[in-house]
Amino acid sequence: MKHQGNGDILQYGKSHTLQKTPKVVLLVTLTLVLLTIIPLYYPLLGYPLYLLKNLSSSSSSSPPSPPPSSSSFSSQPSSPLEDDPIKVEEPTVKKCDIFTGEWIPNPKAPYYKNTTCWAIHEHQNCMKYGRPNLDFMKWRWKPDGCELPIFNPAQFLELMRDKKLAFIGDSVARNHMQSLMCLLSRVVYPIDLSYTKDENFKRWRYTDYNFTMASYWTPFLIKTKLEEAGGPTNTGLFNLYLDELDEAWTDQMHEFDYLIISAGQWFYRPTMFYEKSRLSGCYYCLKENVTDLTVYYGYRKAFRTVFKAINGNGKFKGMTILRTFSPAHFENGLWNRGANCVRTRPFRSNETTMEGPNLELYMTQIEEYRAAEREGQKRGLKFRLLDTTQAMWLRPDGHPSSYGHWPNANVTLYNDCVHWCLPGPIDSWSDFLLEMLKMEGTRKYEERLHSKVKRMRSQ
Numbered sequence: 001m002k003h004q005g006n007g008d009i010l011q012y013g014k015s016h017t018l019q020k021t022p023k024v025v026l027l028v029t030l031t032l033v034l035l036t037i038i039p040l041y042y043p044l045l046g047y048p049l050y051l052l053k054n055l056s057s058s059s060s061s062s063p064p065s066p067p068p069s070s071s072s073f074s075s076q077p078s079s080p081l082e083d084d085p086i087k088v089e090e091p092t093v094k095k096c097d098i099f100t101g102e103w104i105p106n107p108k109a110p111y112y113k114n115t116t117c118w119a120i121h122e123h124q125n126c127m128k129y130g131r132p133n134l135d136f137m138k139w140r141w142k143p144d145g146c147e148l149p150i151f152n153p154a155q156f157l158e159l160m161r162d163k164k165l166a167f168i169g170d171s172v173a174r175n176h177m178q179s180l181m182c183l184l185s186r187v188v189y190p191i192d193l194s195y196t197k198d199e200n201f202k203r204w205r206y207t208d209y210n211f212t213m214a215s216y217w218t219p220f221l222i223k224t225k226l227e228e229a230g231g232p233t234n235t236g237l238f239n240l241y242l243d244e245l246d247e248a249w250t251d252q253m254h255e256f257d258y259l260i261i262s263a264g265q266w267f268y269r270p271t272m273f274y275e276k277s278r279l280s281g282c283y284y285c286l287k288e289n290v291t292d293l294t295v296y297y298g299y300r301k302a303f304r305t306v307f308k309a310i311n312g313n314g315k316f317k318g319m320t321i322l323r324t325f326s327p328a329h330f331e332n333g334l335w336n337r338g339a340n341c342v343r344t345r346p347f348r349s350n351e352t353t354m355e356g357p358n359l360e361l362y363m364t365q366i367e368e369y370r371a372a373e374r375e376g377q378k379r380g381l382k383f384r385l386l387d388t389t390q391a392m393w394l395r396p397d398g399h400p401s402s403y404g405h406w407p408n409a410n411v412t413l414y415n416d417c418v419h420w421c422l423p424g425p426i427d428s429w430s431d432f433l434l435e436m437l438k439m440e441g442t443r444k445y446e447e448r449l450h451s452k453v454k455r456m457r458s459q
Contacts, residue, residue, distance in 0.1 A: 096146040098435060099387040103346040103394060103425075106140035110423035111150070117182035117422070123404035124175060126421035131403040133344045136421065141391055141428045151430040153187040159437050160211040168249055169262040170219035172326050175419050176260070177215050179426045180433075201248070214256070216249035219266035222302045223247075231270045232286045233336070241274045242301040245309050254315035260386065260433075261306065262323040264361065265418050267299045275301075295357070300364045307372030311379055320376070321436075322369045323386040323429070325362045327354065328418045329396035341417035343396040346425075354393045362389050384436060388429055398425035 114120055114127045127134065141148055167173045181190070181204070190204035190213065200217035218224075223244035231237030253259060272282045273293060281291035283298055310320050330339035354362070366385075373383040392398075400416040420426035 096143055098143045098146065098148050098432065099390060101141055101143035101148075101391070102349055103139040103391075104142045106138055106150075108150075109140060110137045110427070112182045112185060112423060114422065117185050119178045119181040119185070120422045121175070121178060123416060124178070124400055124419050124422045124424075126400050126403040126424070129400075129403045129405060131401075131421070135344060136395075136397040136425070137423050139346055139425070141431065148431050148435060151183050151427070151434055153184045156430070156434050156437070157184065157187060157206060157209045157211060159434075160206075161209045162211070163257040164212040164214070164255060165258040165260065166214045166216060166249070166253075166256045167260050167262075168216050168218060168221065169260075169323075170217065170264070170266050172264065172419060173260070173262050173323070174215050174217065175422075175426060176262075176323065176429055177213065179420075179422055179424075180213070180430050182422060183427060183430050216252075218246045218249055219263065220271075220302055221246060221261070221263050221306050227272060232284060233270060235269045237270045237272065237285060239272045239274060240298055240302065241277075242280075242298060243275050243305055245305065250306075250309055250313075253310065253313060254317075256316075257318040258321060259310070259318060260321045260323055262326070263299075263302065264325045265328060267295050267302075267361075271298055273298055273301070296360055296364050299361055300368060303365060303368040304371075307368060307375075311372060311375050311381060316381070319382040319384060320372075321384045321386050321433075322365065324365055324389040325358065326418075326420075327358045327389065327393050329399060330415075330417045331396075335417070336414055338415075339417070340415045341396050341399045341401050345397055347394040347396065349390075349394060352394065354390070358389075358393070386429070386432055386436065388432060391428065392425065395425040 114125050122128075140150065167177045184190075184206070188206060188208060190206045193203045193205045193212070194201065195203065201215070203212060203214045205212050220238070220240055223241040223246050225239040225241075226236055227239050228237035267283075270282070270284045270286070272285055272287075272290070273280050279290065281293035281297070283293055283295050285292075307320075310316060328335070329341040329343075331341060333339035369383065369385060376383045396417075398420050400419060400421050402415050403421075404416050404419075
């Protein structure tokens with residue numbers, strides 16, 4: 001880690017006659033009518049499909065103000081809905097990169113408590129196990145040049161009515177799903193419709209909305225086999241079949257309207273690479289006569305195989321969302337030799353730079369995503385980027401560290417600087433996700449309008 005100082009414009013040529021003018025007038029009139037009516041028909045979305053105002057950037061080179069004292073957290077009412085009613089906010093009203101910005105204080109956070117959400121995994125329940133500083137919960141993400149509304153659970157559930165969403169990935173993907181469930185608990189809890197007792201494969205149904213949410217634990221995304229329980233680092237030696245699918249989830253992908261795919265930290269474990277059923281190399285396997293390849297090799301191949309399967313699945317018609325690499329924040333040593341994450345405030349973007357392996361893995365993801373996106377466009381499939389990496393790189397204060405178990409517990413656990421406390425910074429991922437889903441309405445409308453204009457020009 002390196003730290004540094006603190007409408008298309010219609011152009012009419014001579015070949016156009018006055019007889020075509022009424023069509024243009026009709027198109028403009030129809031557009032104005034739609035822009036007026038659409039928000040009335042979708043009051044829960046709470047936003048029009050045009051620019052209401054211009055927001056100036058509030059970014060500053062000065063350090064962020066400290067958040068309010070965490071002592072106020074313990075005095076929150078047991079029912080957050082009573083004193084903190086859910087507000088329907090407008091989405092980002094001007095186009096900007098919502099993933100580039102800063103963390104700013106948010107005295108209203110958090111929006112749920114560890115004592116009121118049963119979905120929190122024990123190892124991410126930092127308050128239960130005595131984390132002394134709770135200021136890490138009192139920040140929100142502020143994009144440069146626009147606003148990112150706080151997650152609205154009722155709004156999200158309405159958008160997901162009659163839909164199915166799946167989280168595909170490792171335990172950080174499950175961490176994300178649990179965060180979303182806690183945020184939604186302000187409105188309603190789901191019922192468990194899992195078809196197996198295996199906690200790695202869960203299905204939840206929000207019956208009032210006919211909305212299904214599922215999680216598939218697949219840390220490498222592709223077909224995998226545990227070769228040795230110990231391995232060179234005592235974290236296992238795995239066989240990765242880089243051109244074969246993990247059918248536990250790929251055989252079911254067509255059932256879903258949204259796939260949120262992610263993977264990361266597991267690829268640092270020793271792995272043997274197989275392609276076309278033959279051993280092609282490995283990453284840190286320490287085997288004689290086996291070609292030593294980089295972690296990026298397996299990472300790239302895995303995403304390429306997954307994206308190829310999605311684009312090649314004739315039954316899947318939904319949207320694929322890549323949630324980008326979630327960086328760890330181990331400092332002062334190796335992860336298994338005393339390294340820890342004890343910072344108590346976010347970085348500002350000018351205080352640190354992501355580089356080295358983290359940057360390389362992130363760029364590998366982006367390159368494979370862009371290639372899949374281009375191919376998907378040819379097939380009529382949607383790919384979207386939930387680009388959380390930069391925002392989370394600035395949050396070394398949000399991990400459980402040693403507060404995922406009691407201090408005197410008889411467990412063999414290292415300081416956790418990979419997962420995220422709940423409540424915590426990971427809740428912002430749902431802010432991003434909801435904004436992306438809302439802007440799909442704008443995107444669809446603009447595409448339809450562009451198509452109409454194109455047809456008008458050809459007439």
